Amino acid sequence: MANDSMKIPQATAKRLPLYYRFLKNLHTSGKQRVSSAELSEAVKVDSATIRRDFSYFGALGKKGYGYNVNYLISFFRKTLDQDELTQVALIGVGNLGTAFLNYNFLKNNNTKIVCAFDVDPEKMGTMIREVPVYHLDELEKVLFDADIAVAILTVPAPAAQMITDRLVKADVKAILNFTPARLNVPPSIRVHHIDLAVELQSLIYFLKHYPTVEVEEEE
Ligand code: ATP
Numbered sequence: 001m002a003n004d005s006m007k008i009p010q011a012t013a014k015r016l017p018l019y020y021r022f023l024k025n026l027h028t029s030g031k032q033r034v035s036s037a038e039l040s041e042a043v044k045v046d047s048a049t050i051r052r053d054f055s056y057f058g059a060l061g062k063k064g065y066g067y068n069v070n071y072l073i074s075f076f077r078k079t080l081d082q083d084e085l086t087q088v089a090l091i092g093v094g095n096l097g098t099a100f101l102n103y104n105f106l107k108n109n110n111t112k113i114v115c116a117f118d119v120d121p122e123k124m125g126t127m128i129r130e131v132p133v134y135h136l137d138e139l140e141k142v143l144f145d146a147d148i149a150v151a152i153l154t155v156p157a158p159a160a161q162m163i164t165d166r167l168v169k170a171d172v173k174a175i176l177n178f179t180p181a182r183l184n185v186p187p188s189i190r191v192h193h194i195d196l197a198v199e200l201q202s203l204i205y206f207l208k209h210y211p212t213v214e215v216e217e218e219e
Helices: 003-007 010-028 036-043 047-056 069-079 095-103 136-146 157-169 196-209
Strands: 086-091 111-118 131-135 150-153 174-177 190-193
Touching: 010 036, 010 047, 010 069, 036 047, 086 095, 086 136, 095 111, 111 136, 131 136, 136 157, 150 157, 157 174
Parallel strands: 086 111, 086 150, 111 131, 150 174, 174 190
Antiparallel strands: none
16 A cells, blocks of 8 residues: 555545445446435545545545545555555365355455365365466465465465465465454454354344444544
């Protein structure tokens, strides 16, 4: 990311890809400008948050005009490094891992899983949607050769920390952790944790205890 984007708060940064995807659709359909109300409706973020987020990008919406779609798209492309392809490794070619390989973020032309690893001999040497599956023994070599800094972890929880330690040693800087394990990493490594079972439970809890949805202003 560009240095000046570092000043953007993390909660705002997390919404960037969402805004970007929607703005690209607007652009494709020929729209030149968009109001915060329209954006709010489409991405389900309240318009006060959108206005504050956009003020960090130097995009000040004009009353009665809204935001310039082209300006925002070029800002996002630069900030999100959209011009550069980020190659990603996936470890654990089980049900979830295989689903990611099949999906492979194809609508997102800047990120791509380019290699996968497993310990199951049956999976070794296979290709899933053109992505080769290697033995875990080859992890360091393949990551080093392809200069990969991002990994998705879809292994059983007990294997997660050991693999994480190897990823860190292999110079991986960011891990998307789909296992229930909480990972210990040095402060320079970024881990985003997505526990699908917990997310689903929390959704059901909210459904039961807070049946009406209130729009919350985020950080
Ligand atoms: P499946 O039904 O294919 O086993 P699953 O998602 O239910 O899928 P898990 O037990 O969660 O299976 O394992 C996910 C994948 O991680 C499997 O393909 C398994 O072979 C692989 N795996 C297990 N241990 C390791 C390890 N130490 N390193 C890499 N991959 C591993």
